[in-house]
Amino acid sequence: MADPYKIEFVWEKKSAQLKAARCDDKNVPNEDHWDGSIANQFVQVSTNEQQNACLTVNTTQVVRQTKGRFVYLDVGGWVNNKQTFGLVWGNQAVLCSYSPSAATPAPGSGNLLEEFLKLPGVSKINQLWIDGPNTNDWNMIHVILPDTHVPVSPPPGFPRPPEDPKRWNSLTGGAWDADPRAWDLYAKRDLFNSRDSVPAMTQFLNLLASIKFARQIHLTQVGDMYELWAGRPCYFTGKASGPPGVALNDPRGAKEVGGWIADTHEFFPDLYQGYDRCVSSLLGCKFIHGNHDSYCSVPEVITEANNDIDSRVAKPDGYMVRRKTIKTTVHPREASGNVFDRGLFIEHGQRCDGYNGDGNRDGWDKTQSAFKVGQRTPFDSTRRPSFVTGAAALWLTRGQDFGCYVMGHTHSPDLNYVEVTHRIIELDVKVGPRALPIMPKL
Numbered sequence: 498m499a500d501p502y503k504i505e506f507v508w509e510k511k512s513a514q515l516k517a518a519r520c521d522d523k524n525v526p527n528e529d530h531w532d533g534s535i536a537n538q539f540v541q542v543s544t545n546e547q548q549n550a551c552l553t554v555n556t557t558q559v560v561r562q563t564k565g566r567f568v569y570l571d572v573g574g575w576v577n578n579k580q581t582f583g584l585v586w587g588n589q590a591v592l593c594s595y596s597p598s599a600a601t602p603a604p605g606s607g608n609l610l611e612e613f614l615k616l617p618g619v620s621k622i623n624q625l626w627i628d629g630p631n632t633n634d635w636n637m638i639h640v641i642l643p644d645t646h647v648p649v650s651p652p653p654g655f656p657r658p659p660e661d662p663k664r665w666n667s668l669t670g671g672a673w674d675a676d677p678r679a680w681d682l683y684a685k686r687d688l689f690n691s692r693d694s695v696p697a698m699t700q701f702l703n704l705l706a707s708i709k710f711a712r713q714i715h716l717t718q719v720g721d722m723y724e725l726w727a728g729r730p731c732y733f734t735g736k737a738s739g740p741p742g743v744a745l746n747d748p749r750g751a752k753e754v755g756g757w758i759a760d761t762h763e764f765f766p767d768l769y770q771g772y773d774r775c776v777s778s779l780l781g782c783k784f785i786h787g788n789h790d791s792y793c794s795v796p797e798v799i800t801e802a803n804n805d806i807d808s809r810v811a812k813p814d815g816y817m818v819r820r821k822t823i824k825t826t827v828h829p830r831e832a833s834g835n836v837f838d839r840g841l842f843i844e845h846g847q848r849c850d851g852y853n854g855d856g857n858r859d860g861w862d863k864t865q866s867a868f869k870v871g872q873r874t875p876f877d878s879t880r881r882p883s884f885v886t887g888a889a890a891l892w893l894t895r896g897q898d899f900g901c902y903v904m905g906h907t908h909s910p911d912l913n914y915v916e917v918t919h920r921i922i923e924l925d926v927k928v929g930p931r932a933l934p935i936m937p938k939l
Contacts, residue, residue: 699767
């Protein structure tokens with residue numbers, strides 16, 4: 498097992514205020530690429546991101562000083578033919594991978610977790626004991642699905658419209674409604690090579706909905722289900738207060754974004770039928786918004802998307818190709834921006850990301866730059882110290898009410914313990930509040 502992440506909070510003795518927070522970098526895995534390592538150091542030092550991650554849950558800079566540990570689970574991503582996800586069963590946290598398989602489920606023998614790990618295509622990467630608060634429910638299992646970033650792009654192998662406008666122009670009786678030149682633009686929206694992993698998710702969802710213990714499964718999708726940034730205008734703005742999410746900066750935004758989502762459902766109806774089957778068949782399903790689909794936090798966007806899908810179902814023709822649209826549903830997102838269940842806390846993770854927090858356009862701008870040059874991932878660093886520090890601050894401010902913290906966002910799977918300690922210091926009264934913006938390595 499890897500060494501646990503170690504977080505130290507530094508407090509000023511007289512004021513009892515938080516002065517700094519630091520994650521021990523020696524226990525943090527290296528970035529996958531050299532440019533990610535440079536970005537990691539630059540962002541965290543230049544923006545004081547670890548300290549700011551604490552302030553996302555603690556605006557007064559005072560939290561309960563309690564040491565201890567909890568489990569940190571990053572469920573990774575479901576992109577680029579790499580599929581990972583998380584399981585939580587009672588006091589067990591498991592990081593898994595999935596590869597499509599033609600095999601049928603194995604006959605039952607063992608507890609619920611053992612049964613799940615026998616499913617075709619499922620492999621265990623790592624497993625940890627949750628020694629803090631946990632569900633203590635051995636008759637249900639939480640399945641946590643990561644980012645998918647499904648774009649409005651034709652699926653791989655989907656026929657390209659013919660070059661001759663007379664053959665595709667609907668005004669001349671052609672069979673296509675799309676200019677083939679637009680086809681290339683649509684493909685560029687697949688920044689994360691997500692389309693290659695869509696068949697695996699479709700198969701996995703249908704597997705969950707059909708297995709004998711489906712009614713013992715609770716499913717949570719952590720957000721960024723859709724890619725709604727790349728090559729798109731920006732219709733969101735930040736919110737001064739209230740729950741996580743965004744506000745729209747244009748009254749036309751809800752209908753426009755709802756159309757993007759409906760387009761995605763039309764291109765990948767089997768995938769979203771899989772989600773619908775899970776909603777009908779499992780014990781429960783919850784959905785969280787991410788940063789690339791933060792619009793889903795606005796109820797009007799969900800309504801417009803469903804209205805658009807319904808209107809297409811009523812028509813004889815589809816959007817891109819003359820075919821009947823299949824009915825699917827865009828499900829509401831959690832208003833709180835997270836899911837909490839008896840010691841299990843799940844969020845997308847953008848809360849601690851200085852560039853991609855709800856309403857921040859920096860991440861959107863960076864996505865547009867990548868889209869214009871046709872760049873593919875990775876184009877950002879994991880910045881694990883910031884997210885682990887933010888999880889630790891959340892754990893303190895909530896009074897240690899969870900034993901397992903789960904996020905997505907980074908696309909880099911991880912399962913480890915986080916150990917939290919404190920240090921008290923004395924500062925001269927003349928020293929300002931930014932006396933210790935960045936702590937040295939532990």
